[in-house]
Amino acid sequence: MITPHWEHFEHQADMGVRGFGNTPAEAFEQAALAMSAIITELSLIEPREEVVIQCEEADQELLFADWLNALIFEMSTRRMLFSQFKVSLESGQLNASAWGEATNVERHQPAVEIKGATYTELAVRQSHDQWLAQCVVDV
Amino acid sequence: MDINKLHRISDYQWRIEPANGMLVPGIIFASEDLILDMDEKVYEQVCNVAKLPGIVNASYAMPDAHWGYGFPIGGVAAFDPEQGGVISAGGVGFEISCGVRTLHTGLTVQQVMAKQKELADVLYKYIPAGLGSTGIFHLNKKEMNDMLNGGARWAVERGLGEQADLERIEEHGCMQGADPDQISEHAKERQKNEMGTLGSGNHYLEVQKVVSIYNEDIAQAFGIKLDDIKISIHCGSRGLGHQIGTEFLKSMAVSAKDHGITLPDRELACAPIDSKLGQRYLGAMRGAINCALANREIVTHLTRQAVTQIFPDSHLNLLYDVSHNTCKLEAHEVDGKTKNLFVHRKGATRAFGPGHASLPATLRQAGQPVLIGGTMGTASYILAGTEKSMQLAYGSACHGAGRNMSRRQATKQWKGGNVIHDLAERGILIRSPSLRGIAEEAPGAYKDVSAVVKAADKTGLSRLVAKLEPLVCIKG
Numbered sequence: 001m002i003t004p005h006w007e008h009f010e011h012q013a014d015m016g017v018r019g020f021g022n023t024p025a026e027a028f029e030q031a032a033l034a035m036s037a038i039i040t041e042l043s044l045i046e047p048r049e050e051v052v053i054q055c056e057e058a059d060q061e062l063l064f065a066d067w068l069n070a071l072i073f074e075m076s077t078r079r080m081l082f083s084q085f086k087v088s089l090e091s092g093q094l095n096a097s098a099w100g101e102a103t104n105v106e107r108h109q110p111a112v113e114i115k116g117a118t119y120t121e122l123a124v125r126q127s128h129d130q131w132l133a134q135c136v137v138d139v
Numbered sequence: 140m141d142i143n144k145l146h147r148i149s150d151y152q153w154r155i156e157p158a159n160g161m162l163v164p165g166i167i168f169a170s171e172d173l174i175l176d177m178d179e180k181v182y183e184q185v186c187n188v189a190k191l192p193g194i195v196n197a198s199y200a201m202p203d204a205h206w207g208y209g210f211p212i213g214g215v216a217a218f219d220p221e222q223g224g225v226i227s228a229g230g231v232g233f234e235i236s237c238g239v240r241t242l243h244t245g246l247t248v249q250q251v252m253a254k255q256k257e258l259a260d261v262l263y264k265y266i267p268a269g270l271g272s273t274g275i276f277h278l279n280k281k282e283m284n285d286m287l288n289g290g291a292r293w294a295v296e297r298g299l300g301e302q303a304d305l306e307r308i309e310e311h312g313c314m315q316g317a318d319p320d321q322i323s324e325h326a327k328e329r330q331k332n333e334m335g336t337l338g339s340g341n342h343y344l345e346v347q348k349v350v351s352i353y354n355e356d357i358a359q360a361f362g363i364k365l366d367d368i369k370i371s372i373h374c375g376s377r378g379l380g381h382q383i384g385t386e387f388l389k390s391m392a393v394s395a396k397d398h399g400i401t402l403p404d405r406e407l408a409c410a411p412i413d414s415k416l417g418q419r420y421l422g423a424m425r426g427a428i429n430c431a432l433a434n435r436e437i438v439t440h441l442t443r444q445a446v447t448q449i450f451p452d453s454h455l456n457l458l459y460d461v462s463h464n465t466c467k468l469e470a471h472e473v474d475g476k477t478k479n480l481f482v483h484r485k486g487a488t489r490a491f492g493p494g495h496a497s498l499p500a501t502l503r504q505a506g507q508p509v510l511i512g513g514t515m516g517t518a519s520y521i522l523a524g525t526e527k528s529m530q531l532a533y534g535s536a537c538h539g540a541g542r543n544m545s546r547r548q549a550t551k552q553w554k555g556g557n558v559i560h561d562l563a564e565r566g567i568l569i570r571s572p573s574l575r576g577i578a579e580e581a582p583g584a585y586k587d588v589s590a591v592v593k594a595a596d597k598t599g600l601s602r603l604v605a606k607l608e609p610l611v612c613i614k615g
Contacts, residue, residue: 010548012205012542013542072385073329079273104271109575110339110572111339111579112340112576119406138234
């Protein structure tokens with residue numbers, strides 16, 4: 001068992017997000033945290049409001065990109081930031097909840113806006129006892 | 140980049156021989172120093188693009204080429220629909236028709252420096268910038284489709300721009316062949332509240348002074364003099380463009396096999412121009428181009444309002460508006476014949492030479508203005524398209540220097556507050572909602588754009604005309 005966690009990885013113009021977990025679903029959750037952390041400090045985002053997200057895609061890597069892109073869409077159209085995620089994956093179906101709050105420019109001081117999840121460095125794979133999900137996001 | 144893999148054609152032109160499935164050679168326009176400094180991915184991506192069906196002449200890279208998504212940033216490639224040519228969502232990117240426009244102000248350096256702080260504050264107040272900002276014009280369904288069809292022309296008709304601007308914009312401000320029905324509700328939803336916003340990242344609005352003139356004749360034709368104050372705006376198609384890029388990247392990646400295309404890289408997602416998917420993307424992408432043109436026109440409208448608050452007698456006229464992430468149908472000479480090609484410019488600017496029919500009469504003799512942005516602490520440049528550029532790479536030039544370090548590295552090296560302070564000491568005022576954003580965009584995080592424009596000039600891709608330095612920078 002590992003402690004789920006996230007990290008950013010280097011990319012010249014943009015930013016790589018990487019989540020680690022005991023399951024792919026956990027890795028997806030952690031990568032979403034990594035993405036929010038590009039915008040602002042996670043501790044500044046209150047998980048007040050729930051948004052439900054559903055995706056369907058047989059290819060797990062494309063599903064991961066779809067997951068991040070669904071979050072990007074919700075952040076953009078609801079003008080929200082998210083700091084908590086719960087993902088369940090089954091046979092290509094993703095059901096998730098994201099908790100967050102309305103973007104407050106003064107408090108959150110958003111560093112950048114995320115345009116989309118790319119297929120650069122896109123991977124969802126198991127390595128030893130942990131799952132990893134990653135890609136570069138365009139900012 | 141390992142220069143030994145390249146064949147030197149001249150001091151500023153390097154060739155990659157076709158191998159491993161490449162249909163055409165790769166050609167990189169750059170000085171030896173720039174080549175040595177380029178990341179290895181550029182080589183790989185130039186080669187990958189050269190493998191795509193229907194590519195004509197070569198897979199080109201501009202002097203500022205760096206690692207992109209599928210295509211290198213600074214990549215140019217044209218495809219012939221009659222040869223099974225493809226159109227690539229990856230080759231246009233997420234920020235469809237991101238571009239730069241430069242406005243004349245008629246103001247002097249003395250006038251601006253006397254009111255520098257007020258000008259910075261009023262521009263910051265009037266121009267929505269950064270994540271969380273909203274446009275003041277909210278479009279309903281019909282207005283959205285009108286905008287997607289009409290571009291800057293729509294904005295002018297709506298009272299959010301000036302008629303005289305249109306001939307100074309590529310496509311006269313309106314990209315023909317847009318098909319709003321090919322643009323998803325998601326994309327329109329994302330755009331509803333974003334018209335007339337700057338965005339974030341490397342987008343900006345700058346008040347600049349002209350510090351050098353390199354070509355008097357062209358400068359005169361462009362209306363540029365030493366000590367002139369210009370305003371430049373760099374932004375794109377906002378959420379709509381991003382969503383279209385996202386959706387079609389997936390559709391094209393998933394259906395490539397069905398079209399008989401083996402993608403060397405998923406990011407190079409493409410479809411035959413003549414396929415249903417290719418045509419759908421073309422219609423959507425052209426709508427996104429119109430969105431970017433309308434957006435820059437509205438930001439200009441807001442800028443005009445802001446500047447007249449401080450300088451009531453000023454009038455901002457548009458020099459030119461260029462786009463650098465597009466795929467356009469253009470007529471070019473290939474082996475002595477005129478062919479209609481789909482020219483992808485990814486992080487590359489169109490640079491049509493003197494006499495080109497698409498240029499307004501007042502600019503036709505000089506060539507198309509090419510606007511190259513720098514960082515908030517360095518310089519920007521204005522160049523002109525050349526006849527040679529039409530022969531070298533379909534009339535294309537670079538668009539700005541790439542980064543030389545990641546955003547993470549930049550925030551480790553600089554603090555936003557210090558960057559603002561240091562630039563203020565140099566007489567440059569920055570306004571932005573995010574200190575971290577400023578650190579990520581610190582001048583030192585970027586390569587030297589002067590080396591890039593010098594190479595563009597030496598290689599013949601475009602001709603140096605003027606150098607500008609920032610006085611005020613609004614960034615998101």
